[in-house]
Amino acid sequence: MTRQKFVDQLLKRAKSKPETRGEAFAPANIALCKYWGKRDTELNLPVNSSLSISLGKLGTRTVVKFAKNADRIFLNGKRAPKGFAVRLSDYLDLFRKKGLFFEVRTKNNIPTGAGLASSASGFAALIQALNELMGWKLSRRELSMLARIGSGSAARSLCDGFAVWHAGQRPDGMDSYAETVDGAWPELRVGILEVSARRKKTGSTEGMNRTRETSELYEAWPAQAACDFDELRAAIAAKDFSMLGKTAENNALAMHATMLAAWPPLCYWKPQSVSLMQKVWEVREYGFELYFTMDAGPNLKLLFLKESQAAVRKLFPKVQIVKPFG
Numbered sequence: 164m165t166r167q168k169f170v171d172q173l174l175k176r177a178k179s180k181p182e183t184r185g186e187a188f189a190p191a192n193i194a195l196c197k198y199w200g201k202r203d204t205e206l207n208l209p210v211n212s213s214l215s216i217s218l219g220k221l222g223t224r225t226v227v228k229f230a231k232n233a234d235r236i237f238l239n240g241k242r243a244p245k246g247f248a249v250r251l252s253d254y255l256d257l258f259r260k261k262g263l264f265f266e267v268r269t270k271n272n273i274p275t276g277a278g279l280a281s282s283a284s285g286f287a288a289l290i291q292a293l294n295e296l297m298g299w300k301l302s303r304r305e306l307s308m309l310a311r312i313g314s315g316s317a318a319r320s321l322c323d324g325f326a327v328w329h330a331g332q333r334p335d336g337m338d339s340y341a342e343t344v345d346g347a348w349p350e351l352r353v354g355i356l357e358v359s360a361r362r363k364k365t366g367s368t369e370g371m372n373r374t375r376e377t378s379e380l381y382e383a384w385p386a387q388a389a390c391d392f393d394e395l396r397a398a399i400a401a402k403d404f405s406m407l408g409k410t411a412e413n414n415a416l417a418m419h420a421t422m423l424a425a426w427p428p429l430c431y432w433k434p435q436s437v438s439l440m441q442k443v444w445e446v447r448e449y450g451f452e453l454y455f456t457m458d459a460g461p462n463l464k465l466l467f468l469k470e471s472q473a474a475v476r477k478l479f480p481k482v483q484i485v486k487p488f489g
C-alpha cells in the first residue's frame with residue numbers, strides 16, 4: 164500500500180471544518196526498547212514493538228496556517244534549510260488538495276538532528292497542528308498513525324509519560340500506533356549528555372535498512388526486543404528502577420551491536436560517547452544506580468532517580484536533567 168492510500172483511508176472518516184490556524188506542542192521521546200528495523204518501508208511499519216518515555220517540556224511547538232502560492236517553512240524563527248523544508252513539504256503533499264499551501268512555523272527546544280529525536284516531536288506537533296487547522300477532529304490513535312508516516316518514532320510523541328508503539332501485524336498498518344502506558348513515575352530522571360549536535364551522516368532509515376539487510380546479528384534482534392518490551396512493562400508496573408535501567412541499557416547496546424555487525428559497518432559513537440559509557444559502568448561498580456540509553460547518534464541519555472540527581476550533576480557537570488513527569 165502507498166502512503167497516499169493509507170492517508171486517504173484514514174482521512175475518509177475525518178470531518179472538514181478548516182480554521183485559520185492550528186497550533187500544537189509535542190514532546191521528544193527516548194526509546195527504552197528501541198524501534199530498529201522496518202517490516203514495511205513505505206508505511207514505516209516496524210519489525211518490533213517499542214516503548215519510550217516522553218521528555219515533558221522538551222520538544223517541538225508548531226503553528227500551521229494556509230499560505231498563498233507555495234509552502235513557507237520556518238525552523239526556529241528562520242527560513243528552514245532546504246533538506247528540512249523538502250521533507251516537510253513532501254509530508255504535507257499527502258494532505259493537500261491541488262493549490263493548497265501551508266505556512267509552517269516550527270520551534271525546537273532540542274538540537275535538530277542530533278539523535279535526540281527532534282523529527283519525532285516535529286512530525287507529532289505538525290500533524291496535531293494540521294488536525295486543528297483542517298478541523299479533522301481525528302483521534303489520538305489516528306494522529307499517531309499519521310505521525311508515524313512522517314517518522315516512525317513520531318508515533319510515540321503523541322503521548323506523555325511512557326508510551327508503547329504496537330508493531331501490529333496488518334499489511335495496511337492500521338494496527339500500528341502508540342498509546343500511553345499507565346504509570347506515572349515522578350522520581351524518574353533523564354539526563355542528556357550531548358556529545359555532538361551535528362547532523363548525523365547516516366539517517367535512521369538508511370541505518371535500519373542496512374542493518375536488516377547485512378548484519379548477521381539482526382536475526383537475534385526481534386526476539387530480544389520482544390523480551391525487553393515485556394520486561395520494561397513489568398518494571399514500570401512494579402516501579403523497579405534497576406530492572407528498567409538494566410533492560411533499557413542492554414536493549415540500546417544490543418541495537419548498536421547489530422549496527423556494528425552491518426556492512427559497511429555503522430557506528431554512531433564518538434570517542435567521547437565511549438568514555439562516558441565507561442564512566443557510567445565504573446560508577447555502577449560502586450553500587451550507584453545509573454544507566455544510559457543511546458539512539459542513532461553519539462549522545463547519551465542517562466537514566467536515574469531523583470535521589471541520585473546531585474551526584475549525577477557532580478559526575479557530569481554538563482548534564483541537562485529532564486523530569487519526564489513534571
Ligand code: PMV
Binds near residue numbers: 193197199315368
Ligand atoms: O523515527 P526514526 O525513523 O527517526 O527512527 C528512530 C530510531 C531510534 O531512535 C534509533 C530508535 C527509537 O525507537 O527511537
